Amino acid sequence: MNKLSRLQGYGIAVIACAGALIVAPPLKAESSCFLLAIIVSTLSGGRGPGLLAVGLSAVAFDFFFLSQPLSLSSPSSSYLRFGVFLLAAVTAHQLIETRRRLETALRSAQARLSRATQIATVAELAASIAHEISQPLSAVIANGHACTQWLSAEPPNVANAKAAAERVVRDGKDAGDVVRRIRALFRKNALEKIDLDINEVIGEVLRLIHSEAARKRITVESDLEKRLPLALGDRVQLQQVIFNLLLNGIEAMDAVIDRPRRLFICSQLQGPDAILVEVRDSGTGVADSEKVFEAFYTTKEKGMGMGLAICRSIVEAHGGRLGIKPSQGPGTTFFFTLPLGSDLSA
């Protein structure tokens, strides 16, 4: 309704008033018919068409339904009627304004929440990320000292020093890679769909959750189909989706003590034009496989219930589907699909 052009709005005002004029005599309810015409015009076209309808209604009423058209014999009742018409138009206009404001507020609240969950997720993993960086950094420091030590020996052991220096460079690059991946994760961009290798995206996320999984004694396995065609999507957003699904899987296994904690991710081609990614955990499973995607529905103590809702909206914005597979055995299998990229030959 909001998308009508201004001209269409005025058109509706004219048609509504003409309709009121036609149906009013048989119904013998002139005022109500014109009021309805004004309200319809305002709601569909806004203030301008509403006011046009008020004018048209007043004139039509005066001309067709009063015994002495355009006379000043009964000015008070004419003014009153005009006032009522105007009031109806203004009230209807206020109503649609309020609704529009509420919608805007809701949208921005949702956006803020999605940002907040992102931050919460990242905060949960801050420790893990610190570990990811401190690991190569420890190696760099130790190698650096080893290098100087080898060089200051009598006689200097150049071969060992060289090897240590080479490891400094290698591990330093590793630490840099981690920083680059995190930066990509934080970047706040508009949806930027490009042709990308979904296995590469999965690999990047797996590296980020590696130590979190190790810490919780979870075996992470992947079965990524080689030579998969490129998918069309936003790298950062897809990372977030995969990240969320894996993290949910990890958390779902917190209570598992009687069986191996396994987290499994696989990618494969589905049909001629889509890629399928599955994330399976051996956790406690979900009770309602649709409810989990609802916003604010959560089974976690500290959860906000936004993670999967956001994931689903991201996947749908990509033209794919996100859902839960009927499970075989304990745990949950999430899947999502993505359309293939433009370059099908790759």
Next chain:
Amino acid sequence: MKQDGPIIYVLDDDRRVREALSSLLLSVGLRVETFGSAAEYLEFEKLDAPSCLILDLELPGMNGLELQQEIAGDDSPPIVFVTGHGDVPSSVRAMKAGAIEFLLKPFDHQELLKVVDAAIAQDRDARLRQAEMAELRKRYALLTPREREVLPFVVAGLLNKQTAAELGTSEITIQVHRGQIMRKMAASSLAELVKIAGKLGIS
């Protein structure tokens, strides 16, 4: 590098950290053995030398704390924990279970070497004590049952006459036993014998 010098066991699942620590420790003249998992470490036949275990807290499979419990008691080398997470509860648990130190990655190499030195010194002392105890036990094993009966009375400071009365035998016999005990336990004085008995837990 001496063949019988101290040996450092490094157990970390990250190859980069293993390589770096290995090179650093080698460069200061220590022997190093590296392992990627608790299982590998457990399978390895430990060398007879003062040693120290640098142990990563987070490991796939059996983690650092579990390994610490598993090997507690068997003459396990002192443990220096290193971790990238460093949450308070784990560090408390590790220290309570007897770890030498709990280092946060990335750690300073001087700190690490200092801690490693302390750990080796501690292990060397422990090994000396163990060797001494083994020697003392060997000597104790040489005593006859009767001599073992007499020993507590001697170290309690009883006169030969009193001991004889307690055991219902002659003073001369006790005197002979006493002489044998001193010789077999390689004690040059009563004071030394008392000390040895104390170490063996005899009183």
